[in-house]
Amino acid sequence: MILSIESSCDDSALAITRITDYKLLHHTKISQEAEHSHYGGVVPELASRLHATALPRLLEGAKPWLDQLKAVAITTQPGLAVTLNEGLMMAKTIAVMNRLPLIPVHHLKGHIYSLFIDKPTRLPLLVILISGGHTMVLRVRGIEDMEILATSMDDSVGESFDKTAKMMGLGYPGGPIIEKLARGGDEDRFDLPIPLRNSPLIAFSLSGLKNAVRLTIEKLGGAEKMTHQDQCDLAASFQKAIRGHLLQKTRKLFTTETIPDVALVGGASANLYLREAIDSLCREFDKTLHVAPLEYCADNAAMIGRYGIDAYHAGLFENPQDVTITPNRKLQQGGML
Ligand code: KG4
Numbered sequence: 001m002i003l004s005i006e007s008s009c010d011d012s013a014l015a016i017t018r019i020t021d022y023k024l025l026h027h028t029k030i031s032q033e034a035e036h037s038h039y040g041g042v043v044p045e046l047a048s049r050l051h052a053t054a055l056p057r058l059l060e061g062a063k064p065w066l067d068q069l070k071a072v073a074i075t076t077q078p079g080l081a082v083t084l085n086e087g088l089m090m091a092k093t094i095a096v097m098n099r100l101p102l103i104p105v106h107h108l109k110g111h112i113y114s115l116f117i118d119k120p121t122r123l124p125l126l127v128i129l130i131s132g133g134h135t136m137v138l139r140v141r142g143i144e145d146m147e148i149l150a151t152s153m154d155d156s157v158g159e160s161f162d163k164t165a166k167m168m169g170l171g172y173p174g175g176p177i178i179e180k181l182a183r184g185g186d187e188d189r190f191d192l193p194i195p196l197r198n199s200p201l202i203a204f205s206l207s208g209l210k211n212a213v214r215l216t217i218e219k220l221g222g223a224e225k226m227t228h229q230d231q232c233d234l235a236a237s238f239q240k241a242i243r244g245h246l247l248q249k250t251r252k253l254f255t256t257e258t259i260p261d262v263a264l265v266g267g268a269s270a271n272l273y274l275r276e277a278i279d280s281l282c283r284e285f286d287k288t289l290h291v292a293p294l295e296y297c298a299d300n301a302a303m304i305g306r307y308g309i310d311a312y313h314a315g316l317f318e319n320p321q322d323v324t325i326t327p328n329r330k331l332q333q334g335g336m337l
């Protein structure tokens with residue numbers, strides 16, 4: 001079995017996965033959303049302290065499996081340095097005490113493997129990854145063959161949901177709040193710009209849209225003056241612009257990329273409105289859309305453990321003392337994950 005730990009941002013999570021049949025035997029997670037909600041975003045120092053108390057509690061629950069481990073998988077990049085270190089320290093201790101190898105995991109590869117929880121790996125895939133930290137499209141042919149075809153030049157999709165919610169005086173994370181409000185809104189009320197609409201670039205950019213949202217709120221007299229209906233309409237108009245942007249750029253990629261299987265992963269892939277939009281685009285191009293179960297779209301350790309199995313088979317493990325974190329390696333178009 002593989003024990004996996006995730007602590008790259010504001011979720012402490014731990015899982016036990018069986019190597020032979022990919023079965024997820026145990027998964028626990030302690031989220032810090034409530035604690036960060038007052039600040040409208042994640043405060044690294046606070047997150048680090050919360051991981052330090054949460055991780056040992058999670059380990060307690062994994063006791064029944066601790067004598068059956070073959071390796072420990074741990075997220076080492078990308079993420080907040082202080083929180084990645086909390087997880088790595090615990091992973092190293094378990095590995096050294098039990099003489100086990102450590103599997104360093106790229107968090108975004110983990111999101112891709114959320115598709116294969118409890119089941120065999122199925123590649124190649126064209127992956128659209130929309131999380132709080134990243135927005136990109138990747139051509140995934142193997143565990144070490146993941147090419148970035150397009151990426152965001154500024155904010156990520158999840159981040160733009162979070163910032164929009166924050167500007168409206170709502171809580172964190174903004175994604176689920178905006179999605180819910182949007183269901184009761186008129187998406188045509190505010191004419192927000194679709195980013196890079198007239199640009200030939202196959203890339204994403206969300207900062208202009210964020211400014212348009214800010215100006216709209218100002219025109220309404222500020223967040224305090226907005227009625228509930230204003231909030232719903234702005235949430236819906238914002239989501240419509242995000243959809244337009246994602247569809248326009250992925251449509252371009254679909255005309256050249258022949259891989260028939262497409263996946264939508266990352267925290268913001270829980271958004272049903274965006275899922276539906278990408279799904280109908282896939283159908284138009286005779287492609288099949290794959291998504292992870294809703295509970296494993298957001299950060300979790302099950303996806304880290306599932307990646308760990310394929311990494312273990314591929315020999316991608318190290319001596320615990322050699323593993324370090326890489327919080328923010330540059331990820332750009334044409335590069336590999
Ligand atoms: O993947 P994730 O849990 O963390 C990162 O790796 O960044 O993604 C978190 C992001 C947050 O920005 C959150 O607002 C967004 O995913 N998110 C959503 C939804 N649920 C979570 N965005 C849009 N719609 C949702 N339903």
Ligand code: ZN
Pocket residue numbers: 107111131132266267298299
């Ligand atoms: Zn994530």
